[in-house]
Amino acid sequence: MHLRFTPLRRGDLIAACCALVLLTGERTPHAQVPADLVLINGSVLTVDNRDSVAQAVAITGGRITAVGTTDQIKTRIGSVTEVIDLRGRAVTPGLIDSHVHFSEADALFTVDLGDASIKTIAEAQKRVADYVARLKPGEWVRGRGWDEGKYAEQRYLTAADLDAVAPNNPVWLTHTTGHYGVANTYAMKMAEVRKDTKDPPAGTIDRSADGSPTGVMKESAMGLVSRLVPPLTRDQQKLGLVKIIKDFNQEGMTGAKDPGIGQAKWELYQELLREGRLTVRVFALWSGARRLEDRAAVLARAQANPRQAGLAGDGMLISGGVKMYMDGSGGARTAWMHDDWNKNLTDTDTGNAGYPSTPPEEYRQIVTELHHAGVHVSTHAIGDRAIDWVIDTYDRALEAKPTRGLRHGLIHGNIPTDRAIDTMARLQRDHDAAYPDASSTFMWWIGDNYAGNFGRVRNQRLDPFKTFTRKGVQWGGGSDYPVTPFPGRYGLWAAVARETLNGTFGATPFGTAESVDIKTALRSYTIWAAKTMFLEDRIGSIEVDKDADLAVWDRNPYEVATAALKDMRCELTLVRGKVVYRGASR
Numbered sequence: 001m002h003l004r005f006t007p008l009r010r011g012d013l014i015a016a017c018c019a020l021v022l023l024t025g026e027r028t029p030h031a032q033v034p035a036d037l038v039l040i041n042g043s044v045l046t047v048d049n050r051d052s053v054a055q056a057v058a059i060t061g062g063r064i065t066a067v068g069t070t071d072q073i074k075t076r077i078g079s080v081t082e083v084i085d086l087r088g089r090a091v092t093p094g095l096i097d098s099h100v101h102f103s104e105a106d107a108l109f110t111v112d113l114g115d116a117s118i119k120t121i122a123e124a125q126k127r128v129a130d131y132v133a134r135l136k137p138g139e140w141v142r143g144r145g146w147d148e149g150k151y152a153e154q155r156y157l158t159a160a161d162l163d164a165v166a167p168n169n170p171v172w173l174t175h176t177t178g179h180y181g182v183a184n185t186y187a188m189k190m191a192e193v194r195k196d197t198k199d200p201p202a203g204t205i206d207r208s209a210d211g212s213p214t215g216v217m218k219e220s221a222m223g224l225v226s227r228l229v230p231p232l233t234r235d236q237q238k239l240g241l242v243k244i245i246k247d248f249n250q251e252g253m254t255g256a257k258d259p260g261i262g263q264a265k266w267e268l269y270q271e272l273l274r275e276g277r278l279t280v281r282v283f284a285l286w287s288g289a290r291r292l293e294d295r296a297a298v299l300a301r302a303q304a305n306p307r308q309a310g311l312a313g314d315g316m317l318i319s320g321g322v323k324m325y326m327d328g329s330g331g332a333r334t335a336w337m338h339d340d341w342n343k344n345l346t347d348t349d350t351g352n353a354g355y356p357s358t359p360p361e362e363y364r365q366i367v368t369e370l371h372h373a374g375v376h377v378s379t380h381a382i383g384d385r386a387i388d389w390v391i392d393t394y395d396r397a398l399e400a401k402p403t404r405g406l407r408h409g410l411i412h413g414n415i416p417t418d419r420a421i422d423t424m425a426r427l428q429r430d431h432d433a434a435y436p437d438a439s440s441t442f443m444w445w446i447g448d449n450y451a452g453n454f455g456r457v458r459n460q461r462l463d464p465f466k467t468f469t470r471k472g473v474q475w476g477g478g479s480d481y482p483v484t485p486f487p488g489r490y491g492l493w494a495a496v497a498r499e500t501l502n503g504t505f506g507a508t509p510f511g512t513a514e515s516v517d518i519k520t521a522l523r524s525y526t527i528w529a530a531k532t533m534f535l536e537d538r539i540g541s542i543e544v545d546k547d548a549d550l551a552v553w554d555r556n557p558y559e560v561a562t563a564a565l566k567d568m569r570c571e572l573t574l575v576r577g578k579v580v581y582r583g584a585s586r
């Protein structure tokens, strides 16, 4: 155990009037100002460079002013100091979700099929039927979260399944991955999707043997139906944000990276910030171009909201850069692979190696232009071929214009080749770029589906976190909610356990050779994730001068059995030293 006690504050050092202090290293006289808040008698998992564990923390003005033993921190207690006795509880930095579609509006206002208790098609049908009962004929049924990998039948929901319970309403239900969805016949009629309708570019209309649409639409084909569904109102969107902020805080979570926002959501974030209700730090990426002709508009929007503006403020809301797409999903077998997809673990989906969702050369040109303009880019890439293309694009752009610290990101990066991992390690070292926002919970929540599709051999290479650490690749952990549940404890557990939800192909079809220990997993949800938000000087570890974004837990994640990580309960959450969640036991 390393204990440390550092009374010197960085704020003192950088103040112009204290230049002499910087030169002489002299202790400042006001270092012993009583703390606003101290937490004592606990295990403080600092996630500093040595993963030190302390006993206590002092906080003043929203910042951490001392970390050390309880005796050391007690000297900071004054007449107005709030004292929290941790009674042996563990404290971690607030958890950060490095990839989350940050809203619960869909969970609040649509049919929620993302419930593991739904184990058959009939049970999914019943959820839809219950919802339809509340509607008038002709009103839309929106829903999300279904997953054939969780159904006993192991097959897609189809239009026929939905027609049986909703003959008089249009229905559109997106899959848990968000990369495909299913419409009923009513909705397909409205969308004019018929047997003779051709697949749109970068999309697939799923068909039965005779060529008629089954109701399932993949990737860009989803737009044929989804564009007809009325959007949620601004008030519903705001309620969805307020709810997820509260639920994040309840899970000890204090940071989120939201990929793919537009102007309306940006304005909602700003409104919540003004109202003092944004108690999760948000790093937002603007939805990027999928075609060359859109790139000027995307660049203009990113440049109108430069990242530095967010950093100069309190680091609560950051316009981070641009999100791009390279491919689809491992669930839909649309992600772009070097070799054909498998199905049911050992069969081959012959002739289907997925496809790029943005034309590769156009992708390369758009990213190169964004890079040259100094804009951060993060790209969704799941398949090994897509990842190679993305990482090579970053490599070339950085070679043409070396720029340190743009930190271009790789979203998901599920199955990188060895060459891609080596390149990421080099780009991180030489250019501070190419950081994965990895998705450990895919192995769990959609892991049964994934295992069947990637197949026995490739499964072992999925989410190669151990190899990352061996080669010096840092990554952020993320849920991709609503693709998987967002509590960070699930992601911590999944990175260690690599177990699927239902064990359809065995409990650990991805093997455990690429498991990491909890200390590494915690880094990916704290200091490394903070780095991908450009906030590692401010948050992500419990060190003097950092903002006090902290979570108190009912157990010590460094000490409990792996299975117990999943059920960790948060008791208290602080953001910039303010209590944003307090459990009943506190």
Ligand SMILES: [Zn+2]
Pocket (backbone or CB within 6 Å): 099, 101, 259, 480
């Ligand atoms: Zn996503």
